[in-house]
Amino acid sequence: MQKIESYLQNKIQQALENLSLPAVDYTLSTPKIETHGDVSTNVALLLANQIKQNPRQLAQKIIENLEIEDEVFSKMEVAGPGFINFFYSSRYLQKVVRTILQQGRRFGRADMGKKQKAQVEFVSANPTGPLTIGHGRQAVIGDTIANFLEWAGYKVTREYYFNNAGRQMRVLGDSVRLRYKQQLGEAVDFPEDYYQGEYINDIAKSLKDKYSNSLQQRGEQEIEIFQEAAEQVIFQDIKKTLSRMGIEFDVYYNEKDLYDNGEIERVIQILKEKDLAYEKEGALWFRSTSFGLEQDRVIVKSSGEPTYRLPDMAYHRTKFERGFDLIVDIFGADHIATYPDVLAGIKALGYDESKIKVLIHQFVTLYQGKEKVKMSTRRANFITLDELMDEVGVDVTRWFFLMRSMDSHLNFDLVLAKTQSDENPVYYNQYAHARICSILRNAAERGITYESPATLKLLQDSNEFMLIKKLMDFPAMVEKCARDFSPHLLTQYLSDLSAAFHKFYTECWVLTTDKELSQARLALCLATKTVLANGFSIIGVAAPESM
């Protein structure tokens, strides 16, 4: 479709020039209705409006001036109010199968990114507890967007930003300390706003096993050992969960480094030099109003502690300093108010903030049947990502988190996910792949193999053509997903593709007594398997040979 678009654009431009018609910003689209052709353009409609002529007559004139090879489009016609519809020739469609087989695992890759460096930051959860389902959505979205960018020709770095020095971490450490004391039989008052999770007890127990009661006298001011133990265990756990989902980060960036290496100071310095930061009431303020924001913001509190904005700015500054051409930040909806400040900060520091793409995803609401599950890390009233994967498996987890647009709240019904797990789209799609593999095994037994592109001309059935048309959309789909950062489109595309295959499978017998036809259909199966597998690999689900 990609190449076809530029092909048509060229031809249309030529035609317009031949007719001395002005250029116009028309579109090429894929009609929803089969009888409206494979590609459609509104060029005549728009021109007619501009030069006050009858759109249908104009469309007819344009068609007469189009020098289209009939090996590409066998038919062109004026339709409706003045659309021009193009119909692929069977020859062209048959050739698509050949192209896919030639390109194999590379089919769908593009060079849109031109090997530029892209960074995708996601998850970025502080190590205070296991990853929850909310993190899961972000993890899968982030990883998949990174995959898309790779397919689109970027060099991608996956990065996880964390802070192991804040107040939350101190509370975490102290929670462990108190549990440890409890386990030694001491009666302690465990505050309600401390971390209640069972994992805190586990960490406390491992400390008890290691140090016996030698830490018992440590007070609130001596929690490092507890905090470090907690961080270490929890982070390991987080990484294990991520790796189970097939996610590996290239960089774990610790906020603390920004203090140690002077980045924080540098940002303050630059802002002060530019008179974009000033002291007031004992605090340091960032002049965000200079960048169109509503009010100035505190970046260093009167206590001397920075607010989150300062390290965020410094962190983003390192992204530019590290030479990324495209910076993708993925946040939950709760952070929606914070990024304008950071973008303004980046601008203030003299960087091109348009290189930053901030993606906000809405929350996951968990249901147990009809009942909403309230979640809070602190209260340990949550279902972890690991538990979810235990229940429904990795493939279902990934697919479900991607299925919906990230602008949309995701209602995840655990009961449904468990009880109907074999009625869900993941299996439908994987089944198509497994089915193809099964056909291939049968073909091998019968000694049938795809040998020559010459047989492809036997692909003539409308079900075959529908399948091929789906297959040829894949590269454009990948580019669109990468460009619009909308991974859910691919899950939809793949379901459509699987449906086209199942339909073909039902209507067209692959392994027939006609050897050449069998070979041709086998080739179509192979092409479909290739595209399914390529798509699955982007989404991060398995392409099973059998189920």
Added chain:
RNA sequence: GCCUCCGUAGCUCAGUGGAUAGAGCAGUGGCCUCCGGAGCCAUGUGCGCAGGUUCGAUUCCUGCCGGGGGUACCA
């Protein structure tokens, strides 16, 4: 109050400045002599409300209504 996301079929959700708005699930009725029935086919209802821009609006703009999330010298 202000900012932001959402409002489309019974349910969960896609989608588009255009020609007849889709899928899955749920319901009903069909399809196995033969490549995997985890499949295929048929069947119904819908763009929250009111204006505006446009040749054309479900899509873009404004207002309203309803729901989620923000709005700190918390992150």
